[in-house]
Amino acid sequence: MIKVKNLYKEFNQEGTSIKILKGINTEFKKRERVAIIGPSGSGKSTFLRCLNLLEKPTSGKIEFEGCDITNPKCDINKVRQNIGMVFQHFNLFPHLTVLKNITLAPTTLKLLSTQKAEENAISLLERVGLKDKANFYPSRLSGGQKQRIAIIRALLMNPKLMLFDEPTSALDPEMIKEVVTVIKDIAAKGMTMILVTHEMNFVKDVATRVLFMDDGKIIADETPLELFENCQNERINRFLNKLK
Amino acid sequence: MENFIKKLTCFLIIISVLGFPLRAFGASLSDIKNRGYFKVATNAEFEPFEYRDGTKITGIDIEIAKYIAKALGVELKINNISFDALTIELNNQSCDFAIAAMSYSEDKSHGVDFSAPYYTAKQSVLVLNSSNISEKNDLHGKRIGVQIGTSGDLYCTENYPTSFITRYNQILDASVDLKNGQLDAIVVDDLPAHRLLFLLGNKGKIMDEPLFEESYRIVVPEGNYEILNFINSTLNEMEENGEIKKITDKYMIVTGNTDTGIFSQIYRNLIYKERYKIIFQGAATTLQITFLALILGLLIGVTISLIKSTHKNTFISKVLKFLANAYLAIIRGTPATVQLFVIYYVILSSTHLSKIAVATIAFGINSGAYVSEIIRSGILSVDPGQYEAGRCLGLNNKTTMTKIILPQAVKNVLPTLINEFIQLIKETSIAGFIGVTDLSRAGDIIRSSTYEPIIPLFSVATIYLGLVMISTWLLSFVERRMRSHDKS
Numbered sequence: 001m002i003k004v005k006n007l008y009k010e011f012n013q014e015g016t017s018i019k020i021l022k023g024i025n026t027e028f029k030k031r032e033r034v035a036i037i038g039p040s041g042s043g044k045s046t047f048l049r050c051l052n053l054l055e056k057p058t059s060g061k062i063e064f065e066g067c068d069i070t071n072p073k074c075d076i077n078k079v080r081q082n083i084g085m086v087f088q089h090f091n092l093f094p095h096l097t098v099l100k101n102i103t104l105a106p107t108t109l110k111l112l113s114t115q116k117a118e119e120n121a122i123s124l125l126e127r128v129g130l131k132d133k134a135n136f137y138p139s140r141l142s143g144g145q146k147q148r149i150a151i152i153r154a155l156l157m158n159p160k161l162m163l164f165d166e167p168t169s170a171l172d173p174e175m176i177k178e179v180v181t182v183i184k185d186i187a188a189k190g191m192t193m194i195l196v197t198h199e200m201n202f203v204k205d206v207a208t209r210v211l212f213m214d215d216g217k218i219i220a221d222e223t224p225l226e227l228f229e230n231c232q233n234e235r236i237n238r239f240l241n242k243l244k
Numbered sequence: 245m246e247n248f249i250k251k252l253t254c255f256l257i258i259i260s261v262l263g264f265p266l267r268a269f270g271a272s273l274s275d276i277k278n279r280g281y282f283k284v285a286t287n288a289e290f291e292p293f294e295y296r297d298g299t300k301i302t303g304i305d306i307e308i309a310k311y312i313a314k315a316l317g318v319e320l321k322i323n324n325i326s327f328d329a330l331t332i333e334l335n336n337q338s339c340d341f342a343i344a345a346m347s348y349s350e351d352k353s354h355g356v357d358f359s360a361p362y363y364t365a366k367q368s369v370l371v372l373n374s375s376n377i378s379e380k381n382d383l384h385g386k387r388i389g390v391q392i393g394t395s396g397d398l399y400c401t402e403n404y405p406t407s408f409i410t411r412y413n414q415i416l417d418a419s420v421d422l423k424n425g426q427l428d429a430i431v432v433d434d435l436p437a438h439r440l441l442f443l444l445g446n447k448g449k450i451m452d453e454p455l456f457e458e459s460y461r462i463v464v465p466e467g468n469y470e471i472l473n474f475i476n477s478t479l480n481e482m483e484e485n486g487e488i489k490k491i492t493d494k495y496m497i498v499t500g501n502t503d504t505g506i507f508s509q510i511y512r513n514l515i516y517k518e519r520y521k522i523i524f525q526g527a528a529t530t531l532q533i534t535f536l537a538l539i540l541g542l543l544i545g546v547t548i549s550l551i552k553s554t555h556k557n558t559f560i561s562k563v564l565k566f567l568a569n570a571y572l573a574i575i576r577g578t579p580a581t582v583q584l585f586v587i588y589y590v591i592l593s594s595t596h597l598s599k600i601a602v603a604t605i606a607f608g609i610n611s612g613a614y615v616s617e618i619i620r621s622g623i624l625s626v627d628p629g630q631y632e633a634g635r636c637l638g639l640n641n642k643t644t645m646t647k648i649i650l651p652q653a654v655k656n657v658l659p660t661l662i663n664e665f666i667q668l669i670k671e672t673s674i675a676g677f678i679g680v681t682d683l684s685r686a687g688d689i690i691r692s693s694t695y696e697p698i699i700p701l702f703s704v705a706t707i708y709l710g711l712v713m714i715s716t717w718l719l720s721f722v723e724r725r726m727r728s729h730d731k732s
Contacts, residue, residue, distance in 0.1 A: 052636060054632055054635070054636065077635075077638050077639070077640050078638070080635065080636055080637070080638040081637075081638030083636075084636075085633075085636040087629060087632070087633065089627075089629055091627070091629040091630060091632065091633035092633075093630065093633070093634075093648055093652075094652065095651045095652050095655065104637070104647065104648075105634075105637035105638060105639055108639060108643055108647065109638060109639070150633075153637070154636075154637070157637060157638065
């Protein structure tokens, strides 16, 4: 579904360029659920944000369903309609009600009629237990509720792939559970997903594959079982031990 | 080439031959009789010759024009335009004659003919009793007050190069300076001179000999001798039967009031001759200009702020950014008064837009620059994650900006926007400079008729204050409504 070839990313900061990604090569297949873990500053989030071009790669290719999205001729808006994204800080639109937050994109883009969009939105809200919040403004919701709404907002676009950028990092432990439950539920329905997370239990339960990133490179690409149980790499073990 | 010039010459001759008779002769007397009215142009800002009395135009000149129309047995249609536009109107044959206390001058004689004089106006010199000025030559090196742009102003500027000439918008203000010793003399038309003398009581006097005299004449389109002759013979008739003297005596009354009690001042300044109507119409004009200018300013401001905040880096967006920055630099770097004049006299001078429309456009363009910076700061205050979330849902740049970023940006800067609106209400008070009768100008008009400054100034100030307070209240109500749902 997505092929990444020789991906490099540099940022210019006060005249000096900082290399964040130093040659990433990998492939994500349909129905795969890939977790990206690693220490802070290793480039996990930047890598994830390159996949839908929120960050423009310095060089390298990203092919989504055979089409190179780094090519300016590629209609990035069309591509993004197929790639849902969930952020650490939810990024709900504070000036719109929950229902409008969810239906804004599909109705504006004329993918769904207003009526159909609202029907679908309500049934999704029901699925995550927030039907009664449809007409609330985001400011009245808890963090966990906001993140569940943000997930539904991405889901209503009927994406082929979902990107999660540390979806539970801004939540307190009680709320993490309700969000994790929703993500597991989506996983069970066969959604292809790529997650950046620090939640190791979550990785064990959900991921089919784990990428370990350090200093802008992928240094391990294994199943969760292999990574957590028989890893020989000292760097990775040191990191995993600290989390325990 | 030679052939071409010949053809061109031929063409020009034909045009001028065909065009000339149409231009030279306007309506004949029988045309006017058939249509049933005289079209007369005037500039009703010169009491007592032509001025607005409440809502209708009246004065000595208007009564003379009415007499002329009556002599032909037709009605009179008055077109009130700016003084500068009178000769243009005559050149275009848009009126049959113009009457506006005009005196003959070389500069103004192009394309028009002047009638016989119907009135001799004196420019008088008003001084304090204690003054040692008693004849023309004593004015050299003195401090003289005049009304800006009047013939008194031009005469003194030319003939008294060593004097200090102060030019007032309102000659009433000069009398205050004369009384306080800031001026040595005031040069002004005879009638206002007597009215100022009345205000000064026994402290002032008018020099026996007028400074100079000028004759007022009616002006007709050049070559229309039929109308010119008719006007001249009617004026002659009015001179002989005493009609002109009767009309001038009627208007040349030195009014002044000994009763300076607050209620009689209120009566004279607001109720007498329905003067409150001028104030209310002025207030309505001020509101109209402010409101429409605000809408225009918002449209311009939003557009400019979007251009400046775009993430695109194409050639077109670079050009647009450059233009937006140039606009901001020019508007924020020059005074609003200068902008108003440039827009009225240069940019929009060839259009036939009303003064109110021109003022609205000028204030809208001015306000747009400030609004755009306000909204841009609002856009910058919106979390970048909002933009990313919009783009990640597949919305393009434009939709993300208009549906997600702008509504939040506007809400964030609403108090500052309200402030801009309040600022605008007061800023429109300079509209009077191009002749719009807004609220400030309305006060000036009354002040110049009654020669009493207190009531008109306080009425105007009170209404401004009221307008500002009402709009502040209304807008903060809107703001509260908009904010009510994002209280956490």
